[in-house]
Amino acid sequence: MAFSGLDIYKLLPKTNCRKCGFPTCLAFAMQLAKKAVSVEKCPEITAAAKAALEASAQPPIKLITVGEGEQKLEIGNENVLFRHEEKFFHPAGVGIIINDAASDEEIKNRVEHVNKLSFERIGQQISVNLIAVRQAGSDKARFEAVVKKVAELTKLGIVLISADAASLKAAAAHIAKRKPIIHAANKENYQELAAAAKELSLPLVVKADTLEELSELIPAVNSAGANDLILQTGDKPVNKKIWDLTQIRRMPLKKNNRVFGYPSLTVIKSNDTYEQVIEACDYILKYTGIVLLEGFEAYQILPILTLRQNIYTDPQKPLQVEPKAYPIGQVNENSPVLITTNFSLSYYTVLGEVEASKIPAFLISVDTEGMSVLTAWAAEKFTPDKINESIKKFGIPEKVKHKNIVIPGYVAVMSGDLEEKSGYRIIVGPREAAGIPSFLKNIQKAG
Amino acid sequence: MPLELIKEKWSNKIDVVTIGATKAEGGTRSKAIKVGGETGLPYLLEESEMPHKPVIAMEIFDVAPDDWPDTLKDPYGEVLNNPLEWAMKCENEFKADLLTIRLSGIHPDAQNRSEEDTVKLINEITAKVKLPLIILGCGDDAKDNLILPRCAEITKGERCLIGDAVQKNYKTIVAACLAYGHSIIAESPIDINIAKQLNILISEMGLPQERIVINPTVGALGYGMEYAYSIMERARIAAFGGDKMLSQPFICFVGQEAWRAKEAKAKISEFPEWGNEKERGILWEAVTASAFLQAGADILIMRHPKAIEIVKKHIEELIKN
Numbered sequence: 001m002a003f004s005g006l007d008i009y010k011l012l013p014k015t016n017c018r019k020c021g022f023p024t025c026l027a028f029a030m031q032l033a034k035k036a037v038s039v040e041k042c043p044e045i046t047a048a049a050k051a052a053l054e055a056s057a058q059p060p061i062k063l064i065t066v067g068e069g070e071q072k073l074e075i076g077n078e079n080v081l082f083r084h085e086e087k088f089f090h091p092a093g094v095g096i097i098i099n100d101a102a103s104d105e106e107i108k109n110r111v112e113h114v115n116k117l118s119f120e121r122i123g124q125q126i127s128v129n130l131i132a133v134r135q136a137g138s139d140k141a142r143f144e145a146v147v148k149k150v151a152e153l154t155k156l157g158i159v160l161i162s163a164d165a166a167s168l169k170a171a172a173a174h175i176a177k178r179k180p181i182i183h184a185a186n187k188e189n190y191q192e193l194a195a196a197a198k199e200l201s202l203p204l205v206v207k208a209d210t211l212e213e214l215s216e217l218i219p220a221v222n223s224a225g226a227n228d229l230i231l232q233t234g235d236k237p238v239n240k241k242i243w244d245l246t247q248i249r250r251m252p253l254k255k256n257n258r259v260f261g262y263p264s265l266t267v268i269k270s271n272d273t274y275e276q277v278i279e280a281c282d283y284i285l286k287y288t289g290i291v292l293l294e295g296f297e298a299y300q301i302l303p304i305l306t307l308r309q310n311i312y313t314d315p316q317k318p319l320q321v322e323p324k325a326y327p328i329g330q331v332n333e334n335s336p337v338l339i340t341t342n343f344s345l346s347y348y349t350v351l352g353e354v355e356a357s358k359i360p361a362f363l364i365s366v367d368t369e370g371m372s373v374l375t376a377w378a379a380e381k382f383t384p385d386k387i388n389e390s391i392k393k394f395g396i397p398e399k400v401k402h403k404n405i406v407i408p409g410y411v412a413v414m415s416g417d418l419e420e421k422s423g424y425r426i427i428v429g430p431r432e433a434a435g436i437p438s439f440l441k442n443i444q445k446a447g
Numbered sequence: 448m449p450l451e452l453i454k455e456k457w458s459n460k461i462d463v464v465t466i467g468a469t470k471a472e473g474g475t476r477s478k479a480i481k482v483g484g485e486t487g488l489p490y491l492l493e494e495s496e497m498p499h500k501p502v503i504a505m506e507i508f509d510v511a512p513d514d515w516p517d518t519l520k521d522p523y524g525e526v527l528n529n530p531l532e533w534a535m536k537c538e539n540e541f542k543a544d545l546l547t548i549r550l551s552g553i554h555p556d557a558q559n560r561s562e563e564d565t566v567k568l569i570n571e572i573t574a575k576v577k578l579p580l581i582i583l584g585c586g587d588d589a590k591d592n593l594i595l596p597r598c599a600e601i602t603k604g605e606r607c608l609i610g611d612a613v614q615k616n617y618k619t620i621v622a623a624c625l626a627y628g629h630s631i632i633a634e635s636p637i638d639i640n641i642a643k644q645l646n647i648l649i650s651e652m653g654l655p656q657e658r659i660v661i662n663p664t665v666g667a668l669g670y671g672m673e674y675a676y677s678i679m680e681r682a683r684i685a686a687f688g689g690d691k692m693l694s695q696p697f698i699c700f701v702g703q704e705a706w707r708a709k710e711a712k713a714k715i716s717e718f719p720e721w722g723n724e725k726e727r728g729i730l731w732e733a734v735t736a737s738a739f740l741q742a743g744a745d746i747l748i749m750r751h752p753k754a755i756e757i758v759k760k761h762i763e764e765l766i767k768n
């Protein structure tokens with residue numbers, strides 16, 4: 001939690017000695033609160049006060065980085081419990097678990113499949129982030145070999161899962177520059193794993209059955225030298241898990257509890273086709289920083305990644321596209337002209353259907369400040385004047401020689417007004433984007 | 448030092464709404480279903496109570512739907528053309544908690560089905576099917592105002608849930624619910640202020656708060672789900688903080704939205720990279736539903752029997768103690 005100027009003032013020597021370059025300690029405190037100066041400028045401050053100030057400048061939930069390069073994943077550093085209060089900042093990592101007991105062939109196929117679990121939705125690429133290699137037995141050499149192989153086959157982040165500290169250390173050392181996650185330190189092995197995590201500067205999962213046990217284990221792991229932590233509680237029914245995740249988010253944010261100031265991780269136990277997907281989605285909604293599951297089918301992963309995209313969207317700033325006239329396909333001067341808003345979801349939904357129709361068309365995204373058709377219409381951001389202005393501004397009179405404009409079915413009521421203002425003939429399109437292909441085919445026939 | 452968890456204690460709770468009346472209660476339903484009563488945010492059972500678990504209503508139509516993909520039609524087969532048999536299948540084979548009858552066919556732009564046909568259908572269903580009922584109009588104000596009061600009249604005493612009432616058209620439906628002992632669905636366009644305003648208007652006509660459920664207008668996964676999700680969270684926080692005019696259970700039209708999504712409908716041949724269409728469609732609906740459970744949904748209106756089965760099972764897991 002950030003300190004106010006007065007909070008800081010209380011920690012300063014209050015001597016007004018001016019060594020910092022400010023006339024008074026209070027003036028210095030005010031600048032510190034605004035982060036306009038560094039605490040180092042005051043030579044007189046006590047070590048304890050300095051430590052308190054530095055701690056207060058840290059975010060309540062630490063940002064943890066996994067993996068490297070383009071596939072780098074950042075989790076944690078969240079500020080709120082409810083997305084409407086601000087937004088959720090760092091989308092949860094989604095990872096697929098691969099067992100080292102599978103055959104080399106299977107492992108290769110699986111990794112190659114997971115590498116491709118990436119989809120384009122409303123102009124963004126949504127992808128799986130992690131592959132977790134889980135040691136099935138206690139064959140250290142096998143685990144090391146599989147980890148090395150997987151690291152070669154993928155650019156995704158890697159999670160090393162084993163109950164054997166020696167296997168984890170050996171595997172982590174092989175691929176340390178890939179910044180894998182070590183999973184997991186418990187009360188038996190934490191000394192050894194914390195030392196390894198420190199030495200290789202890798203993130204470490206700290207795992208205990210209950211929050212109480214975690215509250216004792218985390219400081220012990222910190223003392224053993226590991227400070228990039230990810231927290232996990234034991235297997236339990238979904239609601240109990242949600243309770244744990246909620247507490248791990250609440251304690252740092254609402255009580256400034258620094259022990260729990262780390263992101264969390266969940267591993268899905270169920271291997272039921274459907275259940276594991278629903279469970280993973282629950283945990284993403286309820287604050288998990290990473291979720292690992294065995295399911296890898298596209299029909300399982302697409303809904304999970306879509307849900308994550310939805311929930312991490314900034315509620316204050318809807319996704320938008322640039323307002324302009326987009327030519328779709330090989331347009332010419334006879335191509336139909338369709339109107340929509342610059343709300344990404346509206347635009348990409350219409351775009352998908354126009355493409356599916358295989359009929360080239362101009363698609364105009366009117367600047368509605370990212371509002372959807374109906375919302376924008378209600379808020380008077382999608383008016384005949386606005387649409388008319390866009391038609392002219394984006395050069396439709398020069399681009400086509402016909403005088404027809406298609407508007408969304410939901411705003412049919414504005415046809416007359418828009419017709420008068422624009423001088424174009426207004427054709428009312430379907431209400432739902434799904435109706436666009438047949439609609440376009442019909443107007444093409446009518447020609 | 449023992450760990451100090453943070454437990455939220457709220458001052459207000461969600462109203463309990465009862466749907467369906469048994470013989471003893473003056474109706475003919477096999478059971479009465481209660482929803483609502485939560486004293487805190489969903490499934491945090493260490494700090495709050497959920498006396499009534501969320502329920503799923505299966506949805507049938509007076510005319511066969513023409514925009515359902517095969518994966519959704521398959522489990523129903525022939526009965527899609529026969530609303531009475533369809534309703535019976537929901538009760539007997541799929542063991543639905545409640546039945547939603549959607550009168551899409553009365554819309555003037557659809558089949559423009561008559562009052563007589565609708566009355567006959569509702570009478571038949573009420574006689575043969577014993578589930579608590581939700582009856583929905585078609586969205587055309589004039590036609591709904593003509594037919595919904597008739598439906599309310601012939602189901603007098605069955606304690607149905609009737610909707611939707613909207614800000615510009617609520618009086619006739621409220622009056623019918625008042626006259627014949629039903630409850631109402633109050634619909635607002637993803638807007639917490641309109642939701643509240645409509646509840647006030649309905650209450651002012653004399654319908655008690657515990658006979659109102661809120662339809663916050665949800666979107667499907669990938670199609671604006673997060674807007675309704677956050678509106679529901681905000682409304683719940685306001686309700687638990689003491690706002691009685693937002694303290695009603697939520698009803699979410701999950702099936703209607705989820706099955707419009709391309710990801711739910713498209714064949715594998717169109718998007719091979721999306722995987723099997725059957726499982727994909729089921730999951731699209733089930734994930735949409737379970738997301739709204741996490742935002743506080745009390746009644747889910749759903750379509751695919753497998754998606755319903757999955758979500759039902761998940762609800763049991765969510766309330767396990």
Ligand code: SF4
Pocket residue numbers: 012013014015016017018019020021022023024025028041042043044045
């Ligand atoms: S140097 Fe430190 S003690 Fe001296 S005036 Fe500045 S803040 Fe105060």
